Amino acid sequence: GAVVSQHPSRVICKSGTSVKIECRSLDFQATTMFWYRQFPKKSLMLMATSNEGSKATYEQGVEKDKFLINHASLTLSTLTVTSAHPEDSSFYICSAADRGQPQHFGDGTRLSIL
Amino acid sequence: EDQVTQSPEALRLQEGESSSLNCSYTVSGLRGLFWYRQDPGKGPEFLFTLYSAGEEKEKERLKATLTKKESFLHITAPKPEDSATYLCAVQAGTGNQFYFGTGTSLTVIP
Numbered sequence: 001g002a003v004v005s006q007h008p009s010r011v012i013c014k015s016g017t018s019v020k021i022e023c024r025s026l027d028f029q030a031t032t033m034f035w036y037r038q039f040p041k042k043s044l045m046l047m048a049t050s051n052e053g054s055k056a057t058y059e060q061g062v063e064k065d066k067f068l069i070n071h072a073s074l075t076l077s078t079l080t081v082t083s084a085h086p087e088d089s090s091f092y093i094c095s096a097a098d099r100g101q102p103q104h105f106g107d108g109t110r111l112s113i114l
Numbered sequence: 115e116d117q118v119t120q121s122p123e124a125l126r127l128q129e130g131e132s133s134s135l136n137c138s139y140t141v142s143g144l145r146g147l148f149w150y151r152q153d154p155g156k157g158p159e160f161l162f163t164l165y166s167a168g169e170e171k172e173k174e175r176l177k178a179t180l181t182k183k184e185s186f187l188h189i190t191a192p193k194p195e196d197s198a199t200y201l202c203a204v205q206a207g208t209g210n211q212f213y214f215g216t217g218t219s220l221t222v223i224p
Contacts, residue, residue, distance in 0.1 A: 002160070043214050103212055105160075
């Protein structure tokens with residue numbers, strides 16, 4: 001149980017393109033979803049927390065207009081990287097949790113902006 | 115300021131050589147401490163949750179323990195397939211946020 005599916009697993013696109021990443025909890029309801037960014041050989045950096053039906057709470061230094069998060073249902077959250085540039089290239093990971101339960105993670109999305 | 119520190123940063127073991135990974139934390143109102151395993155290019159895989167000092171959890175060759183200041187992940191007779199980065203995270207206070215450590219990269223040599 002507690003499977004989180006993240007799609008796509010890899011994206012390569014040109015600078016200026018907007019990229020949408022989906023995160024789905026397949027067998028449980030995710031009252032909260034989290035979006036992380038991970039740099040090589042570094043730990044997870046929390047970008048934002050979203051509760052179903054509410055606006056996302058962004059961490060300090062994360063541009064909300066750059067990283068658009070939608071959590072429209074209890075099983076789906078999306079992260080859109082708008083007008084992506086090479087510095088946005090990274091490994092993005094989502095996680096989902098039901099109330100009081102551990103976070104379960106997707107397998108991440110490798111984003112490469114040329 | 116809430117903080118989670120893991121040590122060592124990297125650990126190389128011979129197959130069968132038991133050892134422990136450390137996660138020390140300074141948070142107010144601990145609600146849970148979590149251990150995850152992360153393989154390269156993958157998301158973290160949940161291993162254990164510990165809620166109170168003195169609690170222990172086991173899974174195959176792994177055993178996690180918790181005190182009021184730190185947690186240990188003991189690895190008994192590790193195998194090469196145990197090679198991965200092990201992350202700990204704590205949940206504290208009233209929010210849903212997890213505070214992650216920087217991880218221990220474990221390499222088990224055959």
